[in-house]
Amino acid sequence: MSIGDSSTPLGRARGLGSAREGGEHWLTERVTSIALLLLGTWFIGSLLLLPKLDPHTLVEWLSAPTAAIPMALLVIVGFKHALDGMKVFIDDYVHEPGSNFVINTLLLFLAVAGGAISLYALAILSFGAAS
């Protein structure tokens, strides 16, 4: 407590207390991590089991729903988990509220854009390009 600060310890603690939110963010990070444990293992395992890694084999594999659906989930959950993780990193080191908001918003836009582009690619692989 500095000289001239008349607030009580309780008053200061209240002013600096928790934001009463963040628990859900923490839990979402854990739940998406468990999903990625499964999806990531599926992805690596599938690449290892494919007979060849040439474009023809890969396209045939990814155009079937058995691979397209888990891959779409990997993209969605992957970008969500990355965004949640990057937010923790940014919040730890960028304290100025303006910069924090700008960077976190930029990361949100990048994650949504990246996810949309990847899902678009998967849609082309499943349904063919509109010509």
Next chain:
Amino acid sequence: MATRPRPLSPHLGIWRWGPGMIVSILHRATGIALSVAGLAVLTWWLMALAHGPERYATFDKAAHSWIGLVVLIGLTWSFFQHLLSGIRHLVMDTGAAFELGVNKTFAILTIVGSVILTAALWAWLLGVRS
């Protein structure tokens, strides 16, 4: 009112180097690598596949250059390291594995495991199958 600076998150400078500390910072570093480079490569790979063999050849050429291989092997190791230290975090979230010896062994095992898995996967990709 509050003039005292808010406490900062751990910086590299204030920790004594040890397995737990190294795995902690590696978890963050590999997470950032996967978020930025990993997802960029994944998006590029899917777009290349979707746009036919010629577009895919560009990706394939980049992936087979020495810098491409360094990036891909680095991302593979990042994936396994983040996966194994992520499992360690999930175990520790339950309140287990905080005893000093167990914690240290677990931390070392994530690094040993990620190196072995990366070596095995790339030995398979570059050696056994091609």
